[in-house]
Amino acid sequence: MAEGKLIVVSNRLPLSVRRGPEGWVAEPSSGGLASAVNPILKKVGGLWIGWPGHAPRELDADRETLLAGARQKHGFVTVNLPADLARRFYEGYANQTLWPLFHNFATNFEADPEGWSAYVTANRRFRDAVLEHLEPGDTVWIHDYHLMLLPRLIRDVAPEARVGFFLHIPFPASETFRILPHRDEVLRGLLGADLVAFQTHLDLQHFRSSLLRVLGLPSALDRVTAQGSSTRLEALPIGIAPEEFAGYIENDAKTQRAFEALRRRYRGRRILLGVDRMDYTKGINEKCLALERLLALQPELRERVVLLQIAEPSRACLPAYRECRSHIIATVDRINRRFGTSDYRPIILLEQHHEPADVFELLRAGDVCYVGSLHDGMNLVAKEFVSARDDERGVLILSKFAGAARELTTALQVNPFFVDSCAMAIADALNMPAEEQVTRMRTMRDVVEQFNAYRWTADILTDAARLCDDSISVPDSLTPAGSDECPSFERPSLA
Numbered sequence: 001m002a003e004g005k006l007i008v009v010s011n012r013l014p015l016s017v018r019r020g021p022e023g024w025v026a027e028p029s030s031g032g033l034a035s036a037v038n039p040i041l042k043k044v045g046g047l048w049i050g051w052p053g054h055a056p057r058e059l060d061a062d063r064e065t066l067l068a069g070a071r072q073k074h075g076f077v078t079v080n081l082p083a084d085l086a087r088r089f090y091e092g093y094a095n096q097t098l099w100p101l102f103h104n105f106a107t108n109f110e111a112d113p114e115g116w117s118a119y120v121t122a123n124r125r126f127r128d129a130v131l132e133h134l135e136p137g138d139t140v141w142i143h144d145y146h147l148m149l150l151p152r153l154i155r156d157v158a159p160e161a162r163v164g165f166f167l168h169i170p171f172p173a174s175e176t177f178r179i180l181p182h183r184d185e186v187l188r189g190l191l192g193a194d195l196v197a198f199q200t201h202l203d204l205q206h207f208r209s210s211l212l213r214v215l216g217l218p219s220a221l222d223r224v225t226a227q228g229s230s231t232r233l234e235a236l237p238i239g240i241a242p243e244e245f246a247g248y249i250e251n252d253a254k255t256q257r258a259f260e261a262l263r264r265r266y267r268g269r270r271i272l273l274g275v276d277r278m279d280y281t282k283g284i285n286e287k288c289l290a291l292e293r294l295l296a297l298q299p300e301l302r303e304r305v306v307l308l309q310i311a312e313p314s315r316a317c318l319p320a321y322r323e324c325r326s327h328i329i330a331t332v333d334r335i336n337r338r339f340g341t342s343d344y345r346p347i348i349l350l351e352q353h354h355e356p357a358d359v360f361e362l363l364r365a366g367d368v369c370y371v372g373s374l375h376d377g378m379n380l381v382a383k384e385f386v387s388a389r390d391d392e393r394g395v396l397i398l399s400k401f402a403g404a405a406r407e408l409t410t411a412l413q414v415n416p417f418f419v420d421s422c423a424m425a426i427a428d429a430l431n432m433p434a435e436e437q438v439t440r441m442r443t444m445r446d447v448v449e450q451f452n453a454y455r456w457t458a459d460i461l462t463d464a465a466r467l468c469d470d471s472i473s474v475p476d477s478l479t480p481a482g483s484d485e486c487p488s489f490e491r492p493s494l495a
Contacts, residue, residue, distance in 0.1 A: 004137025004162075006046035006461070008037050009130060011090070011146035013050035013076050017066060024063045026052075026070060033143065033168075036241055036453030040461070041075050049077045049129050051086065079129045081122060088118035090146070091318060098145045100320070101180055102172050103281045103375045108320045111181045123149040123189075130154055134161060139464050142193070144168045149185065152192030155229070164464040165193040167203065168238065169377040170403070174209040183214055191226050195464050197234040199377045199403040204235045236459050237403060239452040240380050242387040255357050262365045270430055272307045273366030275359060275381045277314040278351065280324040283372035283399060283416040284311055285331050288347055290372075290422035292335045295346060298427060302339055305430065307347045307370075308362060310354055363388035368429040370397045371404070372416040378403035382411070386444045393437050395429035396444065397422075407447050410440040 014034035015026045028034075041048060052067060070076040081089065092115025100108035126147055130140055131154070139162045142150050151163050177183060187210060190196050198204045208224070211217040217226050224231050272291065276282040291307050311328065315321045332347045339346045354362075363369065369385040379402040386396065386408065398404060398411035405413055414425045 004135060004139060006040060006044050007130060007133060007138055007140045008041065008046065008048045008143070009126060009140060009147060009150065010048070010050045010143040011094075013048060013052050013070075013078070014038065015070060015074075015076065016053035017063060018054050019063075024060070024066050026066055033238070033453070036239075036457045037141075038074075040457060045075070047075045047077050047133055049079060049126065049133070051079050051081055052076075055080060055083055055086065077129060077133060079126055081125060085118055085121060087317075088114055089122035091315070092116075093119035094146045095315060096318060096320075097180070098148075099169070101176060102145060102169050104170075104172060104176060105280060105375075106176065106179060108280065109179070116182055120149065123147055123153060126150055127153040127157070131157060134158055136160070138162065139164065139461065141166070141460070141464070149189035150192075151196075152189040155192035162464055163193045164195040164197070164460060165190060166197045166236070166238075166460065167377070168199065170200075170375055171198055171203040171206045171210075173206050174213045177206070177210045178214060183210075187211060187215055188227065191224065191229075191231050193231055194229075195232045195234065195460070197236045197460055197463075199235070199237050200406055201235040203377075203403075204233055208233065232463060234460075234463060236456060236463075237407060237451070238378055238380070239454075239456045240383045240387060240448065241453045242449055255361060258358075259361045259364055262361055266306060266365075269303070270305045270367045271362075271365055272305055272426060273362055273369045273385075274307060274309040274311075274372070275354075275362065275369070275384075276309070276311060278311040278316075278321065278325050278328070279314050280320060281374050281376065283374045284309060285324075285328050286374070286416045286419065286422070287370055287372040288328070288331050288335060289419050290416075290426060291346060292338070293419050293423035294426050295335075295339050297423060301427075301430070302346075303341065303344045305426075306345070308350065308366070309347060310350045310359070310362070312353055313351060359384070360388055364391075366394060368395045368397060368426065370426070371399055371402055372397070372414070372422070373399045373402040374416055376402040376404075380404075382408055383448045386441065386448045389441055389445075392441045392445070393434065394441065395432050395437055396440075397425050397429055407451065408444045410443045 010033070012029070014029050016029060017024055017026050037048070040046065067078050071078070092112065096110040097115060100106065127150055134140065140154060142163065142165045144167060151165050154161055154163055180186065196207070198207065208219045211219055211224060217224060219233065222233050224233060274284065274287055276284055278284070287309070288307070295302050316325070329349070332349050335347055336345045363385050369381070371379050371382045373379050376399070382396060382398050382402065382404040385394070396408065396411040398408055398413050399416045400413050401416070405411070412425045412429055414422045416422060
């Protein structure tokens with residue numbers, strides 16, 4: 001079989017199109033996935049298939065021209081979803097059913113037949129887009145909970161296709177997963193892949209348990225055989241591309257000036273930093289309560305510490321997210337009234353999108369970064385904070401319920417539901433000696449740099465290739481551990 005290309009499939013493309021004042025514009029999206037996969041696509045001539053964002057009700061020639069340019073230049077292939085279908089697919093089964101249940105928020109879980117119908121229809125449209133470009137020898141790499149039916153949909157039509165799937169969010173315990181309507185179809189959809197990979201071994205174990213309890217399918221530690229085929233199971237935590245942050249301070253004078261201005265603005269005060277989406281899974285409210293508890297217990301810290309909390313708008317059309325926002329704003333207002341003065345607010349809530357350079361400024365300026373997720377597949381902010389701190393200073397407070405906690409073991413790890421303990425962790429972070437900060441940060445930086453997004457991509461592609469007699473090209477610089485080109489490192493325990 002001839003060597004094939006890589007086809008990446010995700011709900012969203014690494015760009016979003018929107019109608020601006022002067023016409024349609026395309027804005028690139030950032031993140032570990034885009035930065036890791038794009039270099040490989042350039043080397044192997046692959047494609048990225050996904051939804052580009054807002055679509056008008058009628059065909060727009062300018063928009064189509066813009067998308068054609070993205071296809072020609074970057075290999076981005078558009079899946080067109082009518083506005084109503086896109087809304088019911090994304091806001092329905094994907095984010096009102098799967099998202100809350102997979103994050104252990106069953107109280108926010110909603111399910112309706114229209115949402116499931118839209119989910120099936122959207123997955124079929126993604127299948128059609130893949131099949132239009134699929135050739136012998138290709139590898140299809142599917143991402144995340146929006147597309148869990150897609151592996152089987154592809155397999156049923158193209159049984160020889162090589163298909164990998166990576167779940168970026170947690171996989172729930174079987175007792176929780178059994179609540180899910182159409183759970184059988186979801187599991188069978190995933191089993192259409194040759195490889196299904198998760199962020200942690202715990203997620204993998206939950207998946208195996210659900211296979212047994214829902215479908216009656218026993219599995220080996222790393223493999224399950226069903227429906228006439230074998231699916232490999234792996235835990236492969238995603239990394240970041242550290243060089244995304246390298247050079248901001250050194251090469252960007254504007255960023256340097258903004259960084260210095262930020263430090264001047266908060267001179268004499270310690271910066272506790274939070275970088276999250278406005279999402280009920282991120283623990284923003286609990287973080288605020290922890291700071292409130294600390295200021296109550298240690299009055300000498302009042303006017304000496306400030307929480308800068310980015311809360312990027314997210315899914316504001318969903319009732320659970322509007323309720324989450326209202327609750328957080330009420331908490332912030334109450335704490336600011338309790339401890340604030342004419343020139344001091346303990347909590348500054350930043351409810352707007354921040355460009356990567358802006359986030360970098362904050363990561364560099366923060367004395368403490370607090371990642372308080374109530375449940376998270378990985379949380380790359382934790383790794384981004386570590387990567388940004390080439391000064392080897394600063395302290396990371398990290399929820400035990402974020403996937404990153406399995407790797408960043410020298411962070412101050414907390415149970416975000418235990419407010420008193422979190423308050424004491426903030427105090428410990430603020431008082432940590434410089435020598436201890438350096439020791440902890442060096443250990444975490446080694447992990448982030450060694451197990452980066454490129455390595456993660458190469459590991460997955462290599463595992464997918466092992467399932468067939470031939471393989472796609474993995475660039476030498478991205479060859480996974482154990483090869484001549486890349487030294488072997490022991491991955492931290494994920495148990």
